[in-house]
Amino acid sequence: MNFSMERHLSMNRPWSRFHALAAACVLLLxxxxxxxxxxxxxxxxxxxxxPFVEQGFIVRxxxxxxxxxxxxxxxxxxxxxxxxxxxxxxxxxxxxxTLDMKIYDEKNQPVQISAKADKFFMSARVNxxxxxxxxxxxxxxxxxxxxxxxxxxxxxx
Amino acid sequence: xxxxxFIRPALSAALLLVGSxxxxxxxxxxxxxxEFDPLAFPGKVVDDVIVPVPSEVFSVLDKxxxxxxxxxxxxxxIPTTSDRTKLSLLFGYTVAEGFVAVQAQDKEAxxxxxHDVISxxxxxxxxxxxxxxxxxxxxxxxxxxxxxxxxEFDQTQKTVRDTMENMKDMDxxxxxxxxxxxxxxxxxxxxxxxxxxxxxAELLNQPMLVEHFVTSISKMPGSTRDHDVVKAxxxxxxxxxxxxxxxxxxxxxxxxxxxxxTCDSLLSEILAKK
Numbered sequence: 393m394n395f396s397m398e399r400h401l402s403m404n405r406p407w408s409r410f411h412a413l414a415a416a417c418v419l420l421l422x423x424x425x426x427x428x429x430x431x432x433x434x435x436x437x438x439x440x441x442x443p444f445v446e447q448g449f450i451v452r453x454x455x456x457x458x459x460x461x462x463x464x465x466x467x468x469x470x471x472x473x474x475x476x477x478x479x480x481x482x483x484x485x486x487x488x489x490t491l492d493m494k495i496y497d498e499k500n501q502p503v504q505i506s507a508k509a510d511k512f513f514m515s516a517r518v519n520x521x522x523x524x525x526x527x528x529x530x531x532x533x534x535x536x537x538x539x540x541x542x543x544x545x546x547x548x549x
Numbered sequence: 550x551x552x553x554x555f556i557r558p559a560l561s562a563a564l565l566l567v568g569s570x571x572x573x574x575x576x577x578x579x580x581x582x583x584e585f586d587p588l589a590f591p592g593k594v595v596d597d598v599i600v601p602v603p604s605e606v607f608s609v610l611d612k613x614x615x616x617x618x619x620x621x622x623x624x625x626x627i628p629t630t631s632d633r634t635k636l637s638l639l640f641g642y643t644v645a646e647g648f649v650a651v652q653a654q655d656k657e658a659x660x661x662x663x664h665d666v667i668s669x670x671x672x673x674x675x676x677x678x679x680x681x682x683x684x685x686x687x688x689x690x691x692x693x694x695x696x697x698x699x700x701e702f703d704q705t706q707k708t709v710r711d712t713m714e715n716m717k718d719m720d721x722x723x724x725x726x727x728x729x730x731x732x733x734x735x736x737x738x739x740x741x742x743x744x745x746x747x748x749x750a751e752l753l754n755q756p757m758l759v760e761h762f763v764t765s766i767s768k769m770p771g772s773t774r775d776h777d778v779v780k781a782x783x784x785x786x787x788x789x790x791x792x793x794x795x796x797x798x799x800x801x802x803x804x805x806x807x808x809x810x811t812c813d814s815l816l817s818e819i820l821a822k823k
Contacts (some may be wrong), residue, residue, distance in 0.1 A: 450624055450699065450700075451700075452703065453706075454703075455599070465590070465592025466593050467593070468595045469594075469598070470599065471757055473605060473752055474609070474748070474751060474752075475608075475613065476605060476609055495588075497662055497719055497720070500587060504627075523751045523754045524754050527565075527585075527587060529590075531592070534620075
């Protein structure tokens with residue numbers, strides 16, 4: 393019994409190896425693609441930041457990113473300091489995506505002073521009326537795919 | 550046995566793929582963003598917290614007056630240790646000290662801190678990823694390119710934290726942030742104490758960040774959570790949070806003093822030679 397089982401395994405092993413390797417390659421390729429598009433999303437966020445940098449904004453190296461279901465709202469809480477002006481840049485690597493972003497204070501009142509959307513990114517500016525925790529609420533809508541990669545960066549001056 | 554060697558990459562790849570998709574669908578509610586109510590938020594809350602770098606607060610203090618940043622530089626020697634928790638706290642502390650040196654526009658202090666960064670990175674086994682940034686800091690210091698130095702300090706910290714997180718050392722990554730936040734906050738309280746005003750003191754209203762650190766410590770593995778310095782930080786943060794929660798009508802001088810004392814005492818523990 394043991395012998396036949398071992399024989400059975402050894403006969404199938406080349407196929408198992410092939411399948412496992414193929415699966416690994418496909419999954420790695422998929423993961424790489426997702427990571428690549430998330431990185432590309434950050435590139436677009438940085439493209440949105442370019443004119444702000446020319447105006448004296450300092451871009452933070454840290455940023456948020458991920459992939460989200462099309463149309464699902466996301467909320468990030470973040471510390472802002474009164475006296476600074478902030479800009480948030482939302483980017484996606486996917487074409488045909490509608491972006492929306494709003495910033496709310498501790499009393500849930502919208503506080504952004506301007507917002508501008510482009511093909512792959514949008515930006516929003518805020519002069520925090522108080523030092524404290526703010527909420528950045530955003531969504532990305534795509535008619536083409538269920539999942540949308542995104543990256544959100546910010547800067548201050 | 551051989552077979553599992555071939556399956557392991559597939560599993561790793563699958564886990565990587567799943568890990569790269571952290572946000573899953575949640576039922577959409579009927580309320581939209583226009584009627585914003587966080588308690589009835591129909592979407593997903595992103596848990597990741599980005600801790601502001603000290604220069605974000607320093608830039609406001611600069612607008613409110615002209616602090617003597619040279620007086621805020623500590624120029625303390627970094628203790629030698631093999632304790633990775635302490636090294637991570639020291640790394641965060643040192644980078645934050647770098648931001649103070651940038652405000653002070655002190656080239657020699659920036660260079661000394663750049664060398665401390667290299668030394669700490671070596672002790673943490675992260676010199677390969679940190680060296681290019683540290684070298685850029687030293688080069689920019691020679692040229693007095695302060696904006697470039699500020700950017701490199703931010704990048705250095707991000708690189709170290711990312712590398713730690715890739716190595717599944719989330720606790721150490723949090724310790725880097727903690728060390729930096731404590732040093733930055735100690736500087737802010739020191740400046741505010743010297744020239745007290747409600748606007749300056751309001752910069753200490755950071756309860757979300759303190760809560761984030763308290764939660765992060767509670768989720769650390771036992772070996773890190775039970776570390777003497779981390780335990781002291783956990784206790785100190787509770788006291789800082791109390792001061793912040795109590796500052797409903799603004800921070801009093803006493804509250805600023807108390808937060809400053811707590812931060813200074815915790816930094817002494819981080820810098821202790823033991």
